[in-house]
Every structure is written in C-alpha cells, then in structure tokens.
Amino acid sequence: MKVKVCGMRDAENISELVKLKPDYLGFIFYDKSKRFVTDFPKVEIPSEIKKVGVFVNETIENVLDIVEEHKLDAVQLHGNESPEYCDKLRECHLERSRKISSESYPIKILKAFSVDDNFDFSKTEAYQNVCNFLLFDTKGKEYGGNGVKFNWEVLDNYKGALPYMLSGGITKNDAQAIVSFLHRQESKKCIGVDINSGFEMEPALKNIANIKEFKQNL
Numbered sequence: 001m002k003v004k005v006c007g008m009r010d011a012e013n014i015s016e017l018v019k020l021k022p023d024y025l026g027f028i029f030y031d032k033s034k035r036f037v038t039d040f041p042k043v044e045i046p047s048e049i050k051k052v053g054v055f056v057n058e059t060i061e062n063v064l065d066i067v068e069e070h071k072l073d074a075v076q077l078h079g080n081e082s083p084e085y086c087d088k089l090r091e092c093h094l095e096r097s098r099k100i101s102s103e104s105y106p107i108k109i110l111k112a113f114s115v116d117d118n119f120d121f122s123k124t125e126a127y128q129n130v131c132n133f134l135l136f137d138t139k140g141k142e143y144g145g146n147g148v149k150f151n152w153e154v155l156d157n158y159k160g161a162l163p164y165m166l167s168g169g170i171t172k173n174d175a176q177a178i179v180s181f182l183h184r185q186e187s188k189k190c191i192g193v194d195i196n197s198g199f200e201m202e203p204a205l206k207n208i209a210n211i212k213e214f215k216q217n218l
C-alpha cells in the first residue's frame with residue numbers, strides 16, 4: 001500500500017521522515033493553508049520518494065512554474081479544477097518539458113474530490129482519461145486539511161477504472177480499519193492512504209514516531 005505524507009515544510013522534519021521511506025511527500029502551494037510552503041525546504045529527498053505539489057484552483061502557468069522550479073513528480077488538484085483544466089495542464093507541461101530537454105517527461109495528476117454521504121461518483125467519470133489517479137477526501141469547511149474522516153463505505157459506489165487514495169482525518173489509530181477496508185473486494189481500486197493533520201504536532205510539523213507506528217501497523 002502506498003503512503004503519502006502531506007503538508008511537509010520543515011527540512012529537519014523531512015530528513016527524519018524520508019528514513020521511513022514514504023512513497024510520496026506532499027507540499028502545499030495554496031496560500032490560505034496553514035501548511036503553505038513559502039520557502040521550499042532545502043533537503044535531500046531520495047528520487048524513489050515522489051514529490052507532490054498540492055494546488056487549489058491555481059493558474060496552469062503558476063502550477064507549471066512551481067513544478068519546474070522544485071522538480072515535482074506529481075500535482076494534486078484539490079479545488080474545483082475541471083477535466084479540461086487537467087488535460088490542458090498535462091499538455092502544457094509536456095510542451096514546456098520538450099522545450100527544455102529533448103526528452104519530455106510526464107507529471108502524474110491526482111484529482112481530489114470532497115466526499116460526503118451524498119457524493120455523486122459519476123462526477124469522477126470525466127476525469128478518467130485526464131488524470132493518473134484520484135484522491136477522496138472529506139467534504140469540509142476548507143478545501144483540504146479539515147482533519148475529519150468520511151464514511152468510507154460510500155466508496156463502494158465508485159466504479160471507475162482509476163485507482164484512488166484514501167484521505168481525510170486519518171490518524172495512527174486508523175491503521176487496523178484501513179487494513180480491513182483494503183481487504184474487501186469493493187476496495188480494490190484503493191492504492192494507498194494520504195495522511196496529514198492527524199499526524200501533526202503543529203501545522204506542517206509531523207510526529208515521526210506516530211507515522212512510524214502507523215506504517216508498521218498497516
């Protein structure tokens with residue numbers, strides 16, 4: 001199972017975290033977030049750990065500038081970005097990367113959806129060909145980082161082909177429930193979990209011991 005740790009900012013905290021080999025590290029480029037990255041941490045991140053930029057309704061130009069500047073591997077679109085936006089983002093990125101080097105490299109695109117009991121999963125259909133995977137988070141007051149879980153059973157209504165990550169208020173106490181959830185046939189499209197505020201000592205500073213325990217219990 002993949003583990004993404006989101007909302008990282010502090011270099012020392014990242015250095016400790018990379019020892020646990022998470023699959024993805026998330027950096028939030030949304031200025032209204034408590035985890036907004038102003039100065040990108042100067043720290044060695046092994047290439048096996050993929051860097052994900054989290055954006056909310058950002059312009060394509062700005063997303064691509066940040067991807068290029070920090071050599072991000074993926075973008076997580078956590079606002080109201082349309083399928084057309086996702087498609088254009090991928091096209092523009094390829095066009096830019098071809099100009100920079102003879103080899104173009106694709107970025108992975110994750111589209112986040114805010115889920116509640118009445119979520120209409122047909123909304124995800126138009127994203128199937130323009131994203132690499134989806135992320136299901138809890139619908140809340142803020143775009144993300146609300147620290148609240150949703151009823152994971154509603155995900156049985158997701159019949160799409162794209163894999164997804166489970167997110168929203170996950171804490172170390174959820175490891176067993178996640179294992180049980182993943183063992184069900186209905187959860188076969190779930191490839192991992194995204195953790196964030198449930199592991200924080202303060203915004204953007206993660207409790208490494210808790211993440212270690214969580215990973216061991218998964």
Ligand SMILES: O=C(O)c1ccccc1N[C@@H]1O[C@H](COP(=O)(O)O)[C@@H](O)[C@H]1O
Nearest residue numbers: 006033078144145146147168169196197
């Ligand atoms: O964490 C934030 O501040 C944030 C702000 C805007 C968009 C996304 C954000 N984080 C993402 O929110 C989910 C759930 O986080 P939590 O576990 O409920 O704290 C996670 O995917 C983060 O990537």
